[in-house]
Amino acid sequence: MTDPSTPPPKVPDASRRSERSRRAILDAALELVGESGFAKLTIEAIAARAGVGKQTIYRWWPSKAAVLFEACVPEGIDPASIELPDTGDIVADLKTVLRATVDDLNDARLDAPTRALTAETANDPELGRALTEKVLEPQLQAYVRRLRAAQEAGQVDPDIDLRIALELLVGPLFHRWQTRTLPLTHAYADTVVDLALRGMTPRPS
Amino acid sequence: MTDPSTPPPKVPDASRRSERSRRAILDAALELVGESGFAKLTIEAIAARAGVGKQTIYRWWPSKAAVLFEACVPEGIDPASIELPDTGDIVADLKTVLRATVDDLNDARLDAPTRALTAETANDPELGRALTEKVLEPQLQAYVRRLRAAQEAGQVDPDIDLRIALELLVGPLFHRWQTRTLPLTHAYADTVVDLALRGMTPRPS
Amino acid sequence: MTDPSTPPPKVPDASRRSERSRRAILDAALELVGESGFAKLTIEAIAARAGVGKQTIYRWWPSKAAVLFEACVPEGIDPASIELPDTGDIVADLKTVLRATVDDLNDARLDAPTRALTAETANDPELGRALTEKVLEPQLQAYVRRLRAAQEAGQVDPDIDLRIALELLVGPLFHRWQTRTLPLTHAYADTVVDLALRGMTPRPS
Amino acid sequence: MTDPSTPPPKVPDASRRSERSRRAILDAALELVGESGFAKLTIEAIAARAGVGKQTIYRWWPSKAAVLFEACVPEGIDPASIELPDTGDIVADLKTVLRATVDDLNDARLDAPTRALTAETANDPELGRALTEKVLEPQLQAYVRRLRAAQEAGQVDPDIDLRIALELLVGPLFHRWQTRTLPLTHAYADTVVDLALRGMTPRPS
DNA sequence: ACGTAATCGAGACGGTACGTCAGGTCTTTGT
DNA sequence: ACAAAGACCTGACGTACCGTCTCGATTACGT
Numbered sequence: 001m002t003d004p005s006t007p008p009p010k011v012p013d014a015s016r017r018s019e020r021s022r023r024a025i026l027d028a029a030l031e032l033v034g035e036s037g038f039a040k041l042t043i044e045a046i047a048a049r050a051g052v053g054k055q056t057i058y059r060w061w062p063s064k065a066a067v068l069f070e071a072c073v074p075e076g077i078d079p080a081s082i083e084l085p086d087t088g089d090i091v092a093d094l095k096t097v098l099r100a101t102v103d104d105l106n107d108a109r110l111d112a113p114t115r116a117l118t119a120e121t122a123n124d125p126e127l128g129r130a131l132t133e134k135v136l137e138p139q140l141q142a143y144v145r146r147l148r149a150a151q152e153a154g155q156v157d158p159d160i161d162l163r164i165a166l167e168l169l170v171g172p173l174f175h176r177w178q179t180r181t182l183p184l185t186h187a188y189a190d191t192v193v194d195l196a197l198r199g200m201t202p203r204p205s
Numbered sequence: 206m207t208d209p210s211t212p213p214p215k216v217p218d219a220s221r222r223s224e225r226s227r228r229a230i231l232d233a234a235l236e237l238v239g240e241s242g243f244a245k246l247t248i249e250a251i252a253a254r255a256g257v258g259k260q261t262i263y264r265w266w267p268s269k270a271a272v273l274f275e276a277c278v279p280e281g282i283d284p285a286s287i288e289l290p291d292t293g294d295i296v297a298d299l300k301t302v303l304r305a306t307v308d309d310l311n312d313a314r315l316d317a318p319t320r321a322l323t324a325e326t327a328n329d330p331e332l333g334r335a336l337t338e339k340v341l342e343p344q345l346q347a348y349v350r351r352l353r354a355a356q357e358a359g360q361v362d363p364d365i366d367l368r369i370a371l372e373l374l375v376g377p378l379f380h381r382w383q384t385r386t387l388p389l390t391h392a393y394a395d396t397v398v399d400l401a402l403r404g405m406t407p408r409p410s
Numbered sequence: 411m412t413d414p415s416t417p418p419p420k421v422p423d424a425s426r427r428s429e430r431s432r433r434a435i436l437d438a439a440l441e442l443v444g445e446s447g448f449a450k451l452t453i454e455a456i457a458a459r460a461g462v463g464k465q466t467i468y469r470w471w472p473s474k475a476a477v478l479f480e481a482c483v484p485e486g487i488d489p490a491s492i493e494l495p496d497t498g499d500i501v502a503d504l505k506t507v508l509r510a511t512v513d514d515l516n517d518a519r520l521d522a523p524t525r526a527l528t529a530e531t532a533n534d535p536e537l538g539r540a541l542t543e544k545v546l547e548p549q550l551q552a553y554v555r556r557l558r559a560a561q562e563a564g565q566v567d568p569d570i571d572l573r574i575a576l577e578l579l580v581g582p583l584f585h586r587w588q589t590r591t592l593p594l595t596h597a598y599a600d601t602v603v604d605l606a607l608r609g610m611t612p613r614p615s
Numbered sequence: 616m617t618d619p620s621t622p623p624p625k626v627p628d629a630s631r632r633s634e635r636s637r638r639a640i641l642d643a644a645l646e647l648v649g650e651s652g653f654a655k656l657t658i659e660a661i662a663a664r665a666g667v668g669k670q671t672i673y674r675w676w677p678s679k680a681a682v683l684f685e686a687c688v689p690e691g692i693d694p695a696s697i698e699l700p701d702t703g704d705i706v707a708d709l710k711t712v713l714r715a716t717v718d719d720l721n722d723a724r725l726d727a728p729t730r731a732l733t734a735e736t737a738n739d740p741e742l743g744r745a746l747t748e749k750v751l752e753p754q755l756q757a758y759v760r761r762l763r764a765a766q767e768a769g770q771v772d773p774d775i776d777l778r779i780a781l782e783l784l785v786g787p788l789f790h791r792w793q794t795r796t797l798p799l800t801h802a803y804a805d806t807v808v809d810l811a812l813r814g815m816t817p818r819p820s
Numbered sequence: 821a822c823g824t825a826a827t828c829g830a831g832a833c834g835g836t837a838c839g840t841c842a843g844g845t846c847t848t849t850g851t
Numbered sequence: 852a853c854a855a856a857g858a859c860c861t862g863a864c865g866t867a868c869c870g871t872c873t874c875g876a877t878t879a880c881g882t
Contacts, residue, residue: 581786
């Protein structure tokens with residue numbers, strides 16, 4: 001028996017949803033956030049640019065952050081499928097990955113929406129949870145898997161907490177990106193990997 | 206010779222400023238951000254709570270972020286005066302400091318405004334610059350000074366880039382705080398210090 | 411030769427029309443206008459109450475006023491069949507009729523929809539025309555016929571313009587109903603008839 | 616002791632009201648209702664035409680009907696000051712007045728807003744009351760006063776209920792105007808007066 | 821001691837965007 | 852083929868704040 005005091009929230013029928021409108025909305029959101037930033041992004045502007053009624057946005061998304069989230073993170077990609085390269089050389093592999101991350105963070109097209117979403121998590125915990133679960137954790141877990149392989153290959157001290165090890169790698173990059181204190185470069189990525197890994201080498205027994 | 210097309214921006218006379226109003230505004234801003242978060246913080250609400258006209262806020266601050274910034278970071282503290290402890294034991298000293306940082310980040314009173322300001326830097330570069338310059342860099346420079354002392358004492362490899370070394374310490378903490386992936390604990394701070402420092406010990410030549 | 415630029419207006423096939431739906435719609439409209447008034451009457455609400463798709467209403471009626479009109483004025487009654495009583499005593503007959511009119515206007519069930527339709531004629535001239543032609547004029551013509559009979563019977567001055575005579579009778583009632591200035595009573599109807607008829611008695615030549 | 620559950624409705628300070636805005640709003644409302652009718656009259660359109668924020672309308676008027684009401688009925692006219700002419704000849708005086716009324720009702724500038732306001736009273740009883748009290752009743756009372764003078768002068772039967780007598784005069788005009796059945800002319804006004812007054816002449820005792 | 825000039829509380833103003841609602845059209849899915 | 856259902860685009864609603872402006876009423880100097 002359901003609660004009679006709160007009538008059903010009228011969930012719309014997803015099977016009748018217009019894919020044309022959905023795509024137009026997501027594209028418009030990405031365009032607009034690139035042009036003017038998240039603060040000036042409004043639902044009305046998205047609707048106008050997409051040639052869509054506002055209600056069509058409110059029907060399917062709870063906030064402009066949710067729209068942007070879906071625009072940035074296309075659903076349907078399997079989180080478990082994310083895998084770091086494994087050439088057998090943990091240091092080289094991590095440098096490859098962190099250099100790619102640096103390139104992504106320096107990409108102007110990705111920078112604006114990513115910063116916007118990250119910032120919005122401060123006001124919107126629900127968004128934060130979604131972002132962590134759908135995007136961040138899958139990537140971090142890939143790091144953990146790669147580090148575990150290195151551990152098993154004897155390249156990393158077996159006593160190390162891999163979760164913290166990973167944070168030693170990505171934390172510094174994230175910190176520089178977030179604070180804009182100094183530029184993010186490949187050389188920086190390399191140095192972080194070298195320094196972090198030096199502390200993880202197996203101790204001579 | 207000044208531009209005649211733009212009349213003087215009417216800088217108000219700071220000497221006549223009402224300290225009562227200033228304090229009331231800052232206090233009201235802090236209260237409100239604690240109660241409802243930054244998103245629901247409005248200039249009108251601050252003015253109403255402080256018993257102040259809106260213009261009194263607009264006269265002295267350019268944005269609600271600037272108000273909050275001043276509320277959180279009382280001016281008049283000398284950035285150069287920030288100093289990390291130096292007992293001679295770099296590991297112990299860093300653990301002391303990072304534990305204190307963990308405590309601060311876990312303090313509910315500081316959490317909301319700090320997150321709000323951090324998030325707002327994504328939309329307000331001017332605020333970001335101020336935060337970096339007045340708050341962040343002074344602290345980071347204190348780390349650099351303490352690490353340099355350790356280097357000179359032979360506890361840290363002289364080849365290490367201290368700026369990056371510092372980021373290996375604070376980056377992980379900042380990352381956890383920002384992403385809320387796992388709890389921030391003293392044990393975590395200790396492990397980060399241990400792991401980071403292991404990579405910085407002088408190499409046996 | 412038809413205009414090729416305007417395609418046929420797609421007149422639906424009336425023979426396949428669902429009588430069930432038609433009745434449900436008309437009943438729902440009457441119910442709703444009684445419950446909440448014309449202003450809050452919406453096509454959506456009628457459709458929902460009638461268990462009918464909105465399109466089924468739009469297919470057959472041009473506006474909510476048209477629905478209400480058909481609900482109030484069942485088609486198929488012969489306008490010429492309306493007849494005032496004729497006992498030979500014009501004063502008594504008019505009092506009978508105006509008292510009945512007063513009763514109708516005081517009937518709460520009829521009041522709301524009638525007022526709504528009357529008011530809507532200000533915005534919807536088409537509706538006004540329909541109302542006049544189908545409802546109002548047939549009744550007024552009945553008055554004219556009855557007054558003419560009285561004229562021929564020597565009870566009314568032959569020089570009188572009967573159209574205006576009739577308006578002297580119904581105008582005051584309509585005015586009071588519309589303006590709600592004073593209550594509509596049988597006594598009022600009687601006085602109006604007495605007063606109006608006094609001016610119409612054949613002059614002593 | 617006042618009700619603590621309902622905070623004061625924040626009545627705005629009338630002394631600071633902008634007369635410029637007020638006039639612009641009333642003018643815009645009159646223009647728009649003349650152009651497109653009351654149904655298509657929107658607060659947004661009024662605000663746009665008047666070059667005014669919507670809130671400035673909502674601050675001072677409860678509905679678009681109230682705006683139109685004030686636009687049509689400039690406040691500050693003393694209801695008691697309305698007086699019908701008194702040349703001593705009641706028939707001639709009434710014809711003068713009703714002819715003027717006919718002219719007003721045929722004036723296109725007054726027609727649209729007057730019809731709109733009249734129609735709106737069906738949905739908005741508060742408006743109806745205001746209209747009756749501020750506009751209608753003062754005029755009707757003037758009729759009553761003039762008829763009473765005629766009564767005292769021996770031109771009207773002392774037994775007549777003057778309130779009903781007045782309705783016999785204005786009711787027919789109102790009815791024709793409202794139903795648009797036949798044109799409103801001076802000749803019509805004259806005939807109504809003649810017919811109605813014939814029934815009011817003093818009976819030969 | 822007194823003008824006078826600036827700040828102050830207050831809040832009306834022209835605006836922008838909000839999130840909701842209803843209108844009327846179009847499309848999909850039975851029956 | 853028509854009816855139900857309901858998603859869609861449109862546009863107005865009434866509200867919340869924005870940042871600017873104007874209004875007396877305090878202040879706090881500089882004569």
